[in-house]
Amino acid sequence: MKTDNTHAILSVRHLTATAYVLQMTRRGLGFRAGQHLLLGKSGSIHNREYSVYSGEKEDFFEVLIKEVDDGLVSKQLKKLQPGDHVQIEGPLGFFTIDKDFIENGKFLFVATGSGIAPFHSFTRSYPELNYTLLHGVRKVAEAYEKDHYPKSSHILCTSAEASGDFHGRVTDYLRSHPVSADTHCYLCGNFNMIHEAFDILEQQGVPADQVHAEVYF
Amino acid sequence: MKKIAFKTLGCRLNQYETDALASRFHSGSYEIVDFNESADIYVVNTCTVTNQSDQKSRQTINQAKRLNENAMVVVTGCMANNYKESLLESKAIDFVVDNERKTSIFSLVEKHFRGEVADPEGFDHDVFSYEAAYKTFHTRSMIKIQDGCDNFCTFCIIPKVRGRAISRPAKEILNNIREVIDYGFKEVVLTGVNIGRYQDEEVNFELLVEQILNLPGDFRLRISSIEPDGFSDRFFELFAHPKLTPHLHLCLQSGAESILLKMRRMYTAKQFRQMGEKLKALYPDFNLTTDIIVGFPGETQEEFDQTVQLANELQFSHIHTFKYSVRTGTRAERMPDQLSEKQKNQRSEVVRQISDHNKRAYYNRMIGKHQRMLIERIGSDGVARGYGENYIPIRLKAKNVTRNTFVDVVLSHLHEGKELEVCAVLASDHINA
Ligand SMILES: Cc1cc2nc3c(=O)[nH]c(=O)nc-3n(C[C@H](O)[C@H](O)[C@H](O)COP(=O)(O)OP(=O)(O)OC[C@H]3O[C@@H](n4cnc5c(N)ncnc54)[C@H](O)[C@@H]3O)c2cc1C
Ligand SMILES: NC(=O)c1ccc[n+]([C@@H]2O[C@H](COP(=O)([O-])OP(=O)(O)OC[C@H]3O[C@@H](n4cnc5c(N)ncnc54)[C@H](OP(=O)(O)O)[C@@H]3O)[C@@H](O)[C@H]2O)c1
Numbered sequence: 347m348k349t350d351n352t353h354a355i356l357s358v359r360h361l362t363a364t365a366y367v368l369q370m371t372r373r374g375l376g377f378r379a380g381q382h383l384l385l386g387k388s389g390s391i392h393n394r395e396y397s398v399y400s401g402e403k404e405d406f407f408e409v410l411i412k413e414v415d416d417g418l419v420s421k422q423l424k425k426l427q428p429g430d431h432v433q434i435e436g437p438l439g440f441f442t443i444d445k446d447f448i449e450n451g452k453f454l455f456v457a458t459g460s461g462i463a464p465f466h467s468f469t470r471s472y473p474e475l476n477y478t479l480l481h482g483v484r485k486v487a488e489a490y491e492k493d494h495y496p497k498s499s500h501i502l503c504t505s506a507e508a509s510g511d512f513h514g515r516v517t518d519y520l521r522s523h524p525v526s527a528d529t530h531c532y533l534c535g536n537f538n539m540i541h542e543a544f545d546i547l548e549q550q551g552v553p554a555d556q557v558h559a560e561v562y563f
Numbered sequence: 564m565k566k567i568a569f570k571t572l573g574c575r576l577n578q579y580e581t582d583a584l585a586s587r588f589h590s591g592s593y594e595i596v597d598f599n600e601s602a603d604i605y606v607v608n609t610c611t612v613t614n615q616s617d618q619k620s621r622q623t624i625n626q627a628k629r630l631n632e633n634a635m636v637v638v639t640g641c642m643a644n645n646y647k648e649s650l651l652e653s654k655a656i657d658f659v660v661d662n663e664r665k666t667s668i669f670s671l672v673e674k675h676f677r678g679e680v681a682d683p684e685g686f687d688h689d690v691f692s693y694e695a696a697y698k699t700f701h702t703r704s705m706i707k708i709q710d711g712c713d714n715f716c717t718f719c720i721i722p723k724v725r726g727r728a729i730s731r732p733a734k735e736i737l738n739n740i741r742e743v744i745d746y747g748f749k750e751v752v753l754t755g756v757n758i759g760r761y762q763d764e765e766v767n768f769e770l771l772v773e774q775i776l777n778l779p780g781d782f783r784l785r786i787s788s789i790e791p792d793g794f795s796d797r798f799f800e801l802f803a804h805p806k807l808t809p810h811l812h813l814c815l816q817s818g819a820e821s822i823l824l825k826m827r828r829m830y831t832a833k834q835f836r837q838m839g840e841k842l843k844a845l846y847p848d849f850n851l852t853t854d855i856i857v858g859f860p861g862e863t864q865e866e867f868d869q870t871v872q873l874a875n876e877l878q879f880s881h882i883h884t885f886k887y888s889v890r891t892g893t894r895a896e897r898m899p900d901q902l903s904e905k906q907k908n909q910r911s912e913v914v915r916q917i918s919d920h921n922k923r924a925y926y927n928r929m930i931g932k933h934q935r936m937l938i939e940r941i942g943s944d945g946v947a948r949g950y951g952e953n954y955i956p957i958r959l960k961a962k963n964v965t966r967n968t969f970v971d972v973v974l975s976h977l978h979e980g981k982e983l984e985v986c987a988v989l990a991s992d993h994i995n996a
Contacts, residue, residue: 537821554834
């Protein structure tokens with residue numbers, strides 16, 4: 347058996363009934379926070395992209411996966427147990443932070459659902475980052491591992507209940523809380539949010555080359 | 564002497580790789596014959612970027628066996644990677660060689676004719692060990708600087724069949740270019756899958772181009788096809804260099820922000836527009852050409868209209884139109900709202916007409932202007948053909964001109980033939996007239 351891209355599952359952390367974190371061996375693979383892996387069950391021809399959730403300095407890989415109703419791979423991976431194997435291609439992608447800005451840059455991270463994954467990786471990799479994270483979910487229960495983020499940097503936008511920091515979508519929050527034009531903006535998650543957020547940020551004067559997008563679906 | 568014939572489908576990179584292979588066979592004492600002739604060996608360098616390219620590749624493979632049923636048929640290229648198993652089952656094919664081992668085809672064929680067991684899988688992966696192509700089918704010398712792509716656009720199969728992005732060492736590239744210039748080539752064209760992402764340690768694409776431009780010799784450099792992401796101001800300034808031709812094939816794919824996002828392209832339509840406008844402002848005669856995909860899943864009429872608008876605004880003088888076709892294993896395969904063939908045909912026709920119109924307008928605008936024409940061939944009618952620096956196809960009726968030399972010409976009028984061309988007169992005659 348070809349083993350060179352095979353990684354063992356170390357643990358599975360279930361965050362909600364549908365969202366889980368897979369922890370896998372890293373086997374010395376380098377990556378930059380914000381990049382993703384092509385991940386599939388060992389021996390399967392199907393794989394999908396998953397952003398690395400863990401930090402650059404951790405000696406394992408983690409991914410945060412939301413099980414999709416009629417999905418194929420997100421369901422297959424959910425059944426994995428410690429000791430099972432996955433195949434990894436990558437790391438890939440350009441949704442990364444320019445090293446020159448890490449120390450002094452001002453960042454806005456906007457996520458919907460599992461789109462929070464690369465931001466978890468950013469903030470684990472570069473603890474000194476000056477950022478605000480808007481996380482859009484339906485309910486508070488979907489605020490995946492929110493204790494990792496300082497309270498002052500994390501704004502939970504809940505669309506289906508009023509118990510978050512803001513009742514409404516991340517785009518509603520953005521409209522009512524304009525950002526300054528020097529902000530580096532990173533958008534991740536569903537296509538519609540990203541499309542709308544692009545327009546809002548443009549109207550607020552953020553130059554296009556400071557807006558980065560990672561469309562999940 | 565054994566006869567070998569080559570057929571290339573698809574992109575410039577494939578052409579380069581065929582040229583290099585042909586050159587290797589030529590110096591190894593094989594006779595290179597036309598693909599329509601009977602040969603002992605046929606090499607089909609396939610493409611799999613759309614359904615249509617799959618079909619053409621299959622037809623070409625079958626054609627080879629029909630031309631000489633005893634011939635050895637070698638299939639390589641992107642289809643060989645994408646459909647290896649089914650190709651291996653075909654009776655029309657003797658060997659299937661993947662992209663990573665394409666350079667080994669000479670050794671494979673030699674082995675076979677020595678009566679040894681020849682197994683394509685037995686050769687090492689090596690995507691850069693092509694020799695400089697002297698015996699090429701072209702006057703321009705293509706130079707491979709990079710292979711593979713990590714962009715993973717949602718419609719695209721290339722990352723699967725060409726693998727991860729990998730850059731050829733800058734030193735090797737510069738040596739290779741020195742060699743072809745010494746050999747007498749006058750035009751160098753950079754090729755690869757995603758050349759803008761070139762990175763060899765500290766040398767990025769812009770630096771590489773600069774280093775090439777600083778090489779001595781009477782040659783010019785063409786960048787050709789590139790993805791519009793991550794250009795610095797330096798990139799635009801490079802075109803002020805007299806050796807860099809004022810032409811780019813900058814792949815747009817769609818003029819709608821929403822579609823570009825769904826395609827996971829790395830730029831917005833607005834940024835693309837700014838790049839095009841900047842090039843035209845800095846270099847008013849700049850020739851901008853592009854690729855457009857029509858009928859991406861879910862593309863609405865409004866989104867298509869945005870593409871049309873941008874194509875009209877930026878006046879691409881040529882648009883390579885692709886009708887979107889589903890590629891197995893890509894994200895777009897799983898997207899809803901796939902368009903009908905009829906809709907794709909209609910949209911493709913609209914873009915084709917814009918392309919024709921823009922081409923004519925651009926060529927007309929260039930009438931009366933000087934071009935440095937590289938003579939590529941001289942017909943029996945005494946008409947020399949070639950391209951100017953702006954990549955305009957030129958016809959020149961003049962005595963005492965030689966193939967593979969530069970001549971200064973003035974564009975005089977359009978020539979309506981199978982393809983639209985521009986007639987020219989020698990600049991010296993123009994002054995005398
Ligand atoms: C660069 C990149 C990084 C990604 N990172 C992550 C990540 O960190 N965590 C993660 O959970 N997912 C991530 N995704 C999405 C992931 O790749 C899969 O698309 C997702 O797990 C669904 O795959 P599936 O095989 O289960 O569903 P499929 O069988 O592929 O069916 C997917 C269908 O479900 C719809 N859908 C509904 N909700 C979602 C959703 N949340 N994500 C994707 N499709 C959805 C799609 O529109 C599509 O029609 C990422 C996608 C990309 C492009
Ligand atoms: N978890 C659920 O209860 C639930 C319910 C229905 C469907 N689903 C399906 O489950 C899949 C994955 O859901 P998910 O929760 O991971 O991700 P998701 O669909 O992206 O939803 C996450 C959050 O993004 C918001 N959102 C959606 N469109 C937006 C836009 N244009 N601008 C700003 N915010 C927007 C949602 O608000 P809204 O609530 O206002 O849409 C929600 O708060 C999807 O296919 C979804 O349709 C889940």
